[in-house]
Amino acid sequence: MDRGQKFRTHVHDYHQLAWASSGVLMVDVEDHYWVLPPTLALWIPAGVWHASAALQRSTMEGIYLDPARCSLAWEQPTVVAVSPLAAQLIGYLAGDLDQQARVNAEAVLLQVLEPVDKATIELPLPTDSRARGVSAILLANPSDQRGLEVLARQVGASPRTLLRLFVAETGLTFTQWRVHARLQAAMAYLAAGEPVARVADRVGYATSSAFVAAFRRVTGHTPAAYFAAATVGYRDAPTRTDSAA
Structure with missing residues (x-):
């Protein structure tokens, strides 16, 4: 996928494991965004409408599970x-396997998948x-330094109202949301x-240093550690770009 390329909102009858072996993916489920480097993947249950986009040139691997x-x-x-093992299994499952080999590999993959909480940057x-309107302004220009009072006047709301809306509708304070938008x-x-x-x-x-501190506070890692190669050895595994997402 080239930078900016998108798969529009769609749905599958199968569970999907969305992962980029290289690059960075952004997945949108009902206006809730996840940013995924090669160290992370998103489990998307069957029947859940979603869209995906490449934040830079990326190779997306789509594994579908019955x-x-x-x-x-x-x-x-x-x-x-x-993990390196999960990456190898994803590559293996993308190959041409007989039914029993596929069932066996899927069973192992499901055993090694481990949910993570803090490592991802979510942006509802x-x-x-x-x-x-305020979120659109900040997404278009994350470096915008204007305070909430100025932004509130621009959209015709009071700062107090916006503070309440961000917490109620995103689960994040305005300050937290802004940090997530910048990190994304x-x-x-x-x-x-x-x-x-x-x-x-x-x-x-x-x-x-302020940026690294914010990054560590949200993800639990420094930027360098976040992009550490969790997929060492993957490049030797068979791969297939997911062109049918």
């Missing part, structure tokens, strides 16, 4: 860590038009290898 023989009971989208969008925007730059100092400036941080 709910009738799936041992996992995750009914909501779930972020999982992609508010639904109220005023809060939505930073992902593509970091994955492309841009220096942390330059990325920090691009997304509105005065210093690289």
